[in-house]
Amino acid sequence: MATIVIQYPSGHDFDLDYYLNKHMPLVSATWSSEGLQSWEIVTFSEGSAYQVQATLRWDSLESFEKAAAGSTATTVFGDIPSFTTAKPDLFKGVSKLKSAL
Template sequence: MATVTVIYPSGHKFDLDYYLNTHMPLVAREWGSAGLTGYEVVQFTEGGAYQIQAVLKWTSLDAWNKASKDVVLGDIPNFTTAPATLLTGEYKQAITL
């Protein structure tokens, strides 16, 4: 299991409605068959360094690396002027309480 965390810095235009109702369904459609198993979106409180975080759950980092990114990443200018930062990693421990 692996995650790709996408964070968007504060101080930029961000259309949350488009992001949640158009972009994230695009993410699911394009990457669901490539190894994406789910995602979570967090909106941070105002005044912090970041405004939105998406945690994409993948079967493996290899699946993420093989996924076509053109359509999904190319959609970013449709909802924000913020530069996306991507952080990738493999699960070392996960606990659900």
């Protein structure tokens, strides 16, 4: 399983309502068939370096990279200006161990 973390820096306009109700459903509808398994959104308190973080779980890093470079990427990435002027930071990783508490 791969984890993709997208963090949006503070100090930029960000339409959270649009992001949650339009963009993330678009991401789900566009990429579920390409290996996206789930997503989670976290908002940070004022004064943090980042205002919003999306954590996307994929079946593999290869699936994400293929989707991010494929024809559907234009739909997802092209929607970013609809909710923010921030340039997001993106981190990719592969899960090595899962713990159940």
